[in-house]
Amino acid sequence: MAVFTEVSDKEARDLLRRVPLGNLTELRGIQGGIENTNYFLTTDQGEWVLTLFERLTFEQLPFYLYLMKHLALAGIPVPAPQADAKSGDILHKVCGKPAAVVQKLRGKSQLQPQAVHCAAVGDMLARMHLAGRDYAREQPNLRSLPWWNETVPVVLPYLEQDAADLLRSELAFQNHVAASPSHAALPRGPIHADLFRDNVMFDGEELTGFFDFYFAGVDTWLFDLAVCLNDWCIDHASGAHDAARAQAMLDAYQAVRPLEAAERELLNPMLRAGALRFWVSRLWDFYLPREAALLQPHDPTHFERVLRQRVAHPLTAIERPVALA
Numbered sequence: 001m002a003v004f005t006e007v008s009d010k011e012a013r014d015l016l017r018r019v020p021l022g023n024l025t026e027l028r029g030i031q032g033g034i035e036n037t038n039y040f041l042t043t044d045q046g047e048w049v050l051t052l053f054e055r056l057t058f059e060q061l062p063f064y065l066y067l068m069k070h071l072a073l074a075g076i077p078v079p080a081p082q083a084d085a086k087s088g089d090i091l092h093k094v095c096g097k098p099a100a101v102v103q104k105l106r107g108k109s110q111l112q113p114q115a116v117h118c119a120a121v122g123d124m125l126a127r128m129h130l131a132g133r134d135y136a137r138e139q140p141n142l143r144s145l146p147w148w149n150e151t152v153p154v155v156l157p158y159l160e161q162d163a164a165d166l167l168r169s170e171l172a173f174q175n176h177v178a179a180s181p182s183h184a185a186l187p188r189g190p191i192h193a194d195l196f197r198d199n200v201m202f203d204g205e206e207l208t209g210f211f212d213f214y215f216a217g218v219d220t221w222l223f224d225l226a227v228c229l230n231d232w233c234i235d236h237a238s239g240a241h242d243a244a245r246a247q248a249m250l251d252a253y254q255a256v257r258p259l260e261a262a263e264r265e266l267l268n269p270m271l272r273a274g275a276l277r278f279w280v281s282r283l284w285d286f287y288l289p290r291e292a293a294l295l296q297p298h299d300p301t302h303f304e305r306v307l308r309q310r311v312a313h314p315l316t317a318i319e320r321p322v323a324l325a
């Protein structure tokens with residue numbers, strides 16, 4: 001359970017005086033998640049999620065919270081942040097930390113997705129990308145190439161030789177890709193950047209919401225799609241891609257927004273970039289952990305396996321423009 005900061009009932013009641021969502025009936029720390037402190041906050045009027053941000057600052061947070069509000073207003077199922085009744089602010093302070101209260105989504109995470117779930121994610125991801133086009137705030141993806149370049153040297157000393165070699169060579173490859181004209185041509189906008197199985201809710205086959213936008217940033221849409229393919233459309237034990245699920249996600253995405261030529265060209269390098277990004281962050285969390293009540297760092301070797309699979313088995317069969325085939 002990732003509760004880095006303990007919130008008392010009194011602190012929750014103080015918050016509910018500013019953000020009037022009813023009288024507190026229960027405050028429960030949430031199991032799962034590794035970045036922030038999360039509580040289910042139940043009142044006599046409904047259920048909410050209270051998040052205290054452990055890494056993100058008061059300056060960075062408006063980008064994420066207003067993006068969620070923007071997407072929710074555009075009809076994308078994203079939990080809307082709730083406002084202070086007096087000031088209208090959606091960014092609050094709890095226990096001295098930046099905090100937000102958002103709607104609790106119905107349903108649960110689909111941890112063993114079938115093609116139908118992957119298609120629903122692909123469809124909604126493309127809609128979300130299009131809905132983000134007129135979002136005015138700017139913030140880069142803080143876990144992109146500059147962060148990999150900074151963090152890889154920090155984690156390299158902990159690795160065995162063959163893993164260290166792979167990490168170094170993949171980083172060099174990604175620097176090369178990022179400098180290419182094709183990369184410069186990729187369409188960009190606000191992306192979720194961490195849309196794993198545990199950050200989407202389903203009620204049966206109905207997608208009820210995307211949440212946990214706190215790695216979002218302006219980056220290439222293709223990177224967002226690659227992150228999803230690497231999590232939703234693989235066999236988790238081996239890291240190998242699952243052709244049927246990948247095709248379902250790509251088809252559904254392209255039915256809303258067909259990939260451009262540069263995106264089809266860079267799909268495989270971007271799948272590798274998506275694997276590298278999470279390998280590096282998991283290594284960082286694993287070897288340089290923060291204090292938490294009961295923190296379970298994710299397994300870094302999973303993304304080492306995914307990366308090896310991506311390097312060895314490019315997705316040539318689904319690089320074609322599926323919607324035009």
Ligand SMILES: Nc1ncnc2c1ncn2[C@@H]1O[C@H](COP(=O)(O)OP(=O)(O)O)[C@@H](O)[C@H]1O
Pocket residue numbers: 002030031032033034035036037038049079102103104105106198199211212214
């Ligand atoms: N808006 C929400 N609606 C319902 N459940 C949520 C919501 N936000 C978070 N949760 C629950 O809290 C858990 C941890 O949240 P998450 O945002 O993934 O944490 P972290 O930011 O630490 O990774 C999720 O797996 C989910 O069960």
Ligand SMILES: N[C@@H](CCOP(=O)(O)O)C(=O)O
Pocket residue numbers: 032033034035194196198199212278281282298
């Ligand atoms: N999804 C990332 C880590 C971020 O955790 P989340 O609970 O916010 O998704 C990973 O799997 O490494």
